[in-house]
Amino acid sequence: MMFTNNFWDPLRFSLEVATISVIVVSFFGILFARLLYNKKFKGKILLETFLMLPIVLPPTVIGFLLIYFFGRNSPIGAFIEDLFQQSIMFTPWAAIIASTTVAFPLMYQAVKLGFQSIDKDIEDAAGVDGGSRMKVFLFVSLPLTLPSVISGMIMSFARALGEFGATLMFAGNIPGKTQTAPTAIYVAMESGNMSLAWSFVLSMVLISILMLFIAAIVQKKP
Structure with missing residues (x-):
């Protein structure tokens, strides 16, 4: 059972979706964390609440909102359908969007905490020595927060992998x-195919343990 397409296809698709999702959330997580880092302005709390909202919303609510904003009856959905001659719903891209949405808060929070842990005097000193804001970010701030970035990527990957x-x-x-591994588990259970369900469950548990183990190593301080 472990070597049939019924097993490998959903697992491979889940890994592909999680990988693409992590790339997207890494870029936007670092971007938003840096833009909002150490900034004070009206509406910041509201903006950060919006960014973190997917982590507390029920998955069905997120799914409903994605259908509302990207479905055929929405302006965005209609534009995408006109552009690509098909709806984005029920496509691999829809799975990527869903996984990215639920994984983003974990990445953003991890990177934000990483930036907050940086001694501001170090960044100021780099700026005084002639470094531009971009150079200070790329060669000082980002390397210092790299463990937080890696940890965020790992946790985001695990969250995207398990999205249902x-x-x-x-x-x-x-x-x-x-069909992803989590949805395949649901189908296998419904059809009474317990051997296939257990194959997925054990695989997901092993991957999750590996992700947590790597995250613990990265976060461990010497």
Whole structure:
């Protein structure tokens, strides 16, 4: 059972979705964390609340909102359908969007805490020595917060890999196209195929343990 397409296709698709999601959330997580780092302005709390909202919302609510904003009856959804001649719903891209949405808060929070832990005097000293804001960010701030970035990437990957509710609603459960390992577990359970379900469960548990182990090593201080 472990070597059939019924097992490998959903697992491989889940890993691909999680990998792409991590790339996206890493870029935007670092971007927003840096833009909001040590800044004070009206509406900051509201903006950060919005950015962190997916971590507390039920997955079905996230799925509903994604359908509302990207479905055929929405301006964004209609534009995408006109551009690509198909709806984004029930496609691999829908799974990526769902996973990215739920994984982003973990990345943003990890990187924000990393930036907050940096001694501001170090950044100021680099600026006094002639470094531009971009150079200080790339060669001073980012390397200092690298453990937090890596930890955020690992946790975001694990969250994206395990996404179920929003993905099921927005991307569906099409075998060989949008079926992920979590949705495949649900189908296997419903059909009574416990050996396949256990194969997925054990694989996901092993991957999750590995992710947590790596995150613990990265966060461990000498």
